[in-house]
Amino acid sequence: MRHFLTTLDYSRAEIEALLADARRLKSGPAAPTLAGKSIALLFFNPSLRTRTSFELGMHQLGGKAIVLEPGKGAWPIEFDDGAIMDGEPEEHVREVAQVLSRYVDAIAVRAFPKFKRWEEDREDKVINAFARYATVPVINMETITHPCQELALALTLQEKLGGTDGKKMLVTWTYHPRPLNTAVANSALIIAAKMGMDVTLLCPSEAYTLDPRYMSAAAEMTAAQGRTLTISHDIDEAYAGADIVYAKSWGALPFFGRWEEERPLREASRHFMVDAEKMAKTPGALFSHCLPVRRNVKVTDEVLDSPRAIHVDEAENRIHVQKALMDALLRGRLG
Ligand code: CP
Numbered sequence: 001m002r003h004f005l006t007t008l009d010y011s012r013a014e015i016e017a018l019l020a021d022a023r024r025l026k027s028g029p030a031a032p033t034l035a036g037k038s039i040a041l042l043f044f045n046p047s048l049r050t051r052t053s054f055e056l057g058m059h060q061l062g063g064k065a066i067v068l069e070p071g072k073g074a075w076p077i078e079f080d081d082g083a084i085m086d087g088e089p090e091e092h093v094r095e096v097a098q099v100l101s102r103y104v105d106a107i108a109v110r111a112f113p114k115f116k117r118w119e120e121d122r123e124d125k126v127i128n129a130f131a132r133y134a135t136v137p138v139i140n141m142e143t144i145t146h147p148c149q150e151l152a153l154a155l156t157l158q159e160k161l162g163g164t165d166g167k168k169m170l171v172t173w174t175y176h177p178r179p180l181n182t183a184v185a186n187s188a189l190i191i192a193a194k195m196g197m198d199v200t201l202l203c204p205s206e207a208y209t210l211d212p213r214y215m216s217a218a219a220e221m222t223a224a225q226g227r228t229l230t231i232s233h234d235i236d237e238a239y240a241g242a243d244i245v246y247a248k249s250w251g252a253l254p255f256f257g258r259w260e261e262e263r264p265l266r267e268a269s270r271h272f273m274v275d276a277e278k279m280a281k282t283p284g285a286l287f288s289h290c291l292p293v294r295r296n297v298k299v300t301d302e303v304l305d306s307p308r309a310i311h312v313d314e315a316e317n318r319i320h321v322q323k324a325l326m327d328a329l330l331r332g333r334l335g
Contacts, residue, residue, distance in 0.1 A: 002334045003131045003138040004325060005124075007147045007187075008217055012194050014334070019155050021324035022317070030323060032062025037330050038104040041067045041141070042074075044111040044126065049291060050141050050148070053319040054108060054326075061323055063330075066104065070096075079129050093126075097133035105330050108139040112181050118256040122211055137329040145214075146183045149290050149314075150191035151321035153246070156314040157195070160286055161243060165196035166227070170242035170285070173203040174298045175270045179251025179259050184290045186214040188246050193221035193229065200230045202238035204269040207252040207262075235272070239281035247274045247289050247299055274299040279308065286310050 007015060041054050051067060058065040068074040071088075077096055078089035085092065100107050109130050113121035124143050131138045140147050157164050169192040171185060185201075189210060192199045199222060203209060209231060222229045232238040239245070255262035273296075279285060287303055289311045295301055303309060328334045 001135075001137055001332075002329065004147060004329060004334075005127060005131060005138065005140045006145050007150050007191060007194060012196075015151070015154065015191075015194060018151060018321065018324050018328060019158060021328065022151070022155050022320040025323045025327075026317075026320040030060045033327050034058065034330055035062035037061075037063040037106075039063065039065050039106045039108060039139075039326065039330075040100050040104045041065055042107065042109045042111075042130075043067065043069050043141075044071075044109075045142075047110060047141070049315050049318055050110060053322055054141065057319045057323040058326060060319075061327060063105075063326075079125050093129040094133050097130050098135070101135040104136065106137045106139060106326065107134050108141045109143070110141040111143050112183070113144060115179065115251065115259075116257040118211070118253045121256070122213070139325065139329070142181075142183050144181070144183050144186065144211075145190070146187045146290065148318060148322055148325065149184055150187045151325065152314050152317040153188065153288065153290075154191050154195055155317045155321055156288065156310055157244060159317075160310050160313070164192075165225075167197050167243040168200070168241050169197045170200045170202060170238055170245045170282075172238065172245060172247050172272065172274065173208050173269070174247045174249050174272050174274055175266065176249035176294065176298055179255070179262060179266070180249050182210055182250040182253065185248045185250050186210055188248065189214055189218045189229075190221070192246075193218040193227070196225045196227060198222070198228045198230075200232055200238050200242070202232045202235065202272075204265065204272060205233060207254050207265065208250070209253075210250075211253060235278060236281060239278050239285075242282045242285040244286045244288065245274060245279065245282065247287070247293075249298055273297065274303050276300065276302045276306075279303055279306075284308070288314050291315055
């Protein structure tokens with residue numbers, strides 16, 4: 001049995017096979033290959049796309065999805081081993097994961113970082129506990145990476161660029177009034193590297209570079225395929241030559257838990273918003289974003305409404321890649 005916690009656990013060939021399945025599923029009505037199967041979707045954080053695409057995807061394959069929101073309609077859960085549970089949590093993840101495993105064929109989890117201490121958040125305690133105690137496959141619906149978004153991005157790039165090898169991906173930090181999760185930035189970096197792209201990470205300063213785990217993985221994967229990973233703080237230089245501009249905002253890791261100290265850096269970097277002037281520095285690059293997106297804060301209307309924008313295509317592809325993923329995991333085709 002295999003979990004789907006991060007694409008770092010999967011080879012490029014395995015990812016390509018999932019993408020081929022997704023293309024097949026996208027091309028016509030799905031057969032009810034998961035009839036009689038079920039999945040529990042545990043949301044510790046809000047969602048529009050992930051919840052809709054997983055629920056509907058499972059329905060289209062003939063199975064059943066059950067949404068649970070711990071602490072809101074389902075009991076709050078304890079994750080610390082040995083905890084004296086005299087606080088809010090009513091049950092421990094050991095029981096939750098084992099009991100759900102008796103009911104359903106897979107468990108999917110969305111659990112964002114707590115944004116207090118990165119050293120703690122980077123351990124990804126919630127999903128790793130489910131993976132440890134569940135006896136069915138566990139799927140990451142976004143924790144400190146967002147591997148399902150990665151699959152959707154990869155499929156969209158294959159469709160729109162005619163392939164990914166040797167194409168240039170710019171992952172740019174963009175302004176948001178609040179510090180956000182680094183998950184999608186980590187994910188964009190590693191999937192672009194895995195898919196044979198030249199990758200540039202553009203961010204306001206060294207403080208906004210990503211966790212070394214993902215920087216190193218991207219560096220190794222690009223080098224292994226004769227590609228490059230570049231870190232840039234220069235907008236003009238970074239946009240030049242890009243085939244795809246991928247925007248995301250995130251909080252600076254050294255400032256976790258000290259966000260008031262980060263605020264001046266963030267406010268001084270509002271000019272990273274993606275606009276037509278920056279896009280004009282590229283040779284006609286595509287634009288995408290994982291969504292949700294704040295218009296005219298992260299990206300201008302002009303860019304989002306242009307024919308180069310593929311963010312809605314990427315969002316649509318969530319359902320196709322997740323159907324491929326659930327079908328492969330629940331029918332034991334991923335080992
Ligand atoms: N991109 C994404 O995961 O969207 P939701 O947060 O709406 O699920």
